Amino acid sequence: MSHSSPTPGPQAAVAESPLGRLYEVGGRQLMLHRTGAGGPAVVFLPGAGQVGLDYLNIHDRAAELTTSVLYDRAGTGWSQGAQLPRTAAEVTGELRDLLRAAGVPAPYLLVGHSLGGAYARHFAQRFPDETAGLLLMDPFHEDLHDRAPRQAREKLAQLHAQEVPELTQEQLQQARQQAAPLFAKWPVAVRRPLIEHHVTAAWKAGLYEDRNLYDEVSGELRHASDLPDVPLIVVTALGHDAAQAHLWPEGVLREINNAKTTLHTQLASSVPRGEHRVLENAGHGWLHEERQDAVFQAIADLLNACAITLCSSACCPRPRPRLGR
Incomplete structure (x- = not known):
């Protein structure tokens, strides 16, 4: 099923980002925020309905180890609008051009979350020589839809057929109140515009992007080259966030998790240096906050693997200290 509903993105004229x-x-x-020094640079690819600054806290920790990069895809966050949904080829080509424009040298350690995990894979498939490693956080998999229970597939079809609604002022205010505790750890200068963006724009872009997962992007992943032989960690989150619990009964969630775990295990084993890690008590949407230490550990482990593999190259000039688990 193909969807081509256009959206101009969060704003026609680009608003000033709190950072970057x-x-x-x-x-x-396109918005890009970079801190830290050294290589390979860690590049965060947000999930659908999320923006680069959602990963600010883990980004700041990664920047203690190397260069760390946050960015917004066109049509999301503080980047200029684009018609959504878009192909993976458009998104990955755009990211490559943005990193070059910003002077961030390859290769990159790509940290992709959910939909961003699919884009990280596609980037590695297209540009293997520019990929140092991959951390896929509860990534979308092209076969998950077919393996999910029928009830889940039918519900998704209903959701994708609906028009994206406009929220009332009362709903917007309620959303602001619900989002405030989630962003309590962000700096005030970032927190306020980030909350406002989420309740007014980010979720809409996420709905349009999500509609593209089950046809175009899945097809691109299936027909692309194999992943390159780089260090890879796939993280599976088995907890349920509020959105998932609202959509699916417990039994359906269990079946989805079982299918997802199987696919993630296969994905991790598709490369020689692949590893699968399971987080029992982390939800899908905010695992980088709920289990920030585990995500940071995975980043540090992958940087170590890069240093071992490329210790004589300029991109990994020295081994990284291994952190305690």
């Missing part, structure tokens, strides 16, 4: 700066890429202004 804009770069001209393909005729659009």
Whole structure:
């Protein structure tokens, strides 16, 4: 099933991001925020309905080890609008051009979450020489839809057929109140505009992006080259966040988790240096906050693997200290 509902993105004219700066890429202004030094650079690819600054806290920790990069895809966050959904080829080509425009040298350790995990895989498939490693956080898998229980597939079809609603002022205010505790650890200068963006724009872009997972993006992943032989960690979150619990009964969630775990295990074993890690008590949407230490450990482990593999190259000049688990 293909969807082509257009959306102009969060704003026609690009608003000023609380952090980072804009770069001209393909005729659009795209937001990128970079801190830290050294290589390979860690690049965070957000999930659908999320933006680069959602990963600010784990980004700041990664920047203690190496260069760390947050960005917003076109049509999301503080980047200029684009028609959504988009192909994986468009998104990964755009990311490559943005990193070059910002002067962030390859290769990269790509940290992809959910939909961002699919894009990270596609980037590695297209540009293997520019990929140092992969951390896939509860990534979307192209076969999950077919393996999910019938009840889940039918519910998704209903959701995708619906028009994206407009929230009332009362609903917007309620959403702001619900989001405030989630972003309590962000700096005030970032927290306020980030909450406002989430309740007014990010969730809409997420719905449009999500509709593209089950046809175009899945097809692109299936027909792309194999993943390169780079260090890979696939993290599976088995907890349920509020959105999932609202959509699916407990039995359906269990079946989805079983199918997801099997696919993630297979994905991790598809490369020689792949590893699968399971987080029992982390939900899908915010595992990078709920289990920040586990995510940071995975980043550090992958940087160590890169240093061992490329210790004589300029991108990994020295081994990283291994952290305690």
